[in-house]
Each structure stands twice: as C-alpha cells, then as structure tokens.
Amino acid sequence: MELIIASHNENKILEFKKKLGKKFFLKSLSDIGFKDDIPENENTIEKNAIFKSNFIYKKYNCNVFSDDTGLEIEALNSEPGVRSARYSGEEKNSLKNIKLVLKKLTGISNRNARFKTVISLIIDDKNYCFEGVVNGTIIDKPIGDMGFGYDSIFVANNMNKTFAEISIDEKNKISHRAIATNKLIDFINKKVF
Ligand code: IMP
DSSP states (O other): OEEEEOOOOHHHHHHHHHHHTTTSEEEOTTTTTOOSOOOOOOSSHHHHHHHHHHHHHHHHOSOEEEEEEEEEEGGGTTEEGGGSTTTTOTTOOHHHHHHHHHHHTTTOOOOEEEEEEEEEEEETTEEEEEEEEEEEEEOSSOOOSSSOTTGGGEEETTOSSBTTSSOHHHHHHHSHHHHHHHHHHHHHHHOOO
8 A cells, every 4th residue: 555654854754664664655755746844833743743644635635644743851841842843943953952952951850751753644534643652761961873853862761772872673663653653553454445
C-alpha cells in the first residue's frame, strides 16, 4: 500500500522508513513534488498532526500520515510542547532551542520531561490518531551527535545515554515516535481494507 509521509524532516522520514518501509510503499513530500512548509499553527500536538495530514490529503487525495512531536518539561509548565520547533524563534534552530531550554532550567532541580508524538493517519477518508510518550530527564549540557532536535539533552528513564548517543535502530525500539508507529502498524494489521 502507498502511504505519504507528510513531513520534510529527513531524520523523521528515515526513522519512519526503517519501521514502516517493509510494509508500505512510503513516499515523502519531496517524492510527490510538494516543497512548501505545511502550516503548524494549532495549539496542541494532536491538532497540529491532524492539520498536517489533512492538508496533504485535501491536496492529493491520498493515504497519508503525519506526526507532530513536542518535548514537555515539567518545571516549565510543559514547555516547549507544541512550540518545540520554534521555541527560540521562527528559524526553527535546534541548537538555539536547546540553549533556551537549558537557560530556563538553570538552577532548577526538577528535570522531568517527556517526548510526546501524535501520529495522524488518514486512510479511506477517515482520520485515526496514535500517541507515543517517553518519560525521562533533561541533562545539563548536550551529549552525543546522533539524532536530531532535542535528542542530545534527553535521557529516557532506565537509560544512561541521551537519544543522541544511541543509533537510529536503538532509538526506533524505544522512542515516542516508535511507540506511536507501533500502534499505527497494529491498527493497519487488524484493519480490513
Ligand atoms: P515537529 O514534530 O517536526 O513539529 O517537531 C517539533 C520539534 O521537536 C522540532 O524542533 C524537532 O526537531 C523536535 N523533535 C521532533 N521529534 C524529535 C525527536 O525524536 N527527538 C528530538 N527532538 C525532536
């Protein structure tokens, strides 16, 4: 089955391809010739995910899914949350976002945080959502050069490495996105088309 990934984020696309590539004929937005940014102006992660998949569905009338992810930090009232990409400004600069998070957490001992992903799938004209959450902590300075976004400052519970110190295959076994993707796979396996 052909499925469009409504994202321009090469890191996400790679994570999804590694998990879904055997089961689906996955196409990215550039594969279908869509080069613009999809607006992300909603006020929750779930609404953003739904908006993105709907946007592409309306334009191309195809089976499509999108994900929206946010880092929710307890001591910052769940910020950056839905604003994770633009936390430090419109240029969506991950290093600046990390710097801002670490600055805001200076002197704060509660480092609890979670990554939350919502995947919105539109198939046969219906929308289905799948959520994945990973709890962990924010460390004092970035460690690791794999991964992307906030990976280098996040250590999942029961781990002693950041998400930027583990391979994409390891991250794909335990991450927020992997949990949501597994739910999507289960759903499609059980659904009669
Ligand atoms: P979006 O889901 O593409 O809107 O991502 C929001 C923000 O979260 C961006 O700054 C991403 O870099 C970051 N982000 C998304 N997924 C991950 C992840 O798996 N690890 C670390 N940061 C992520």
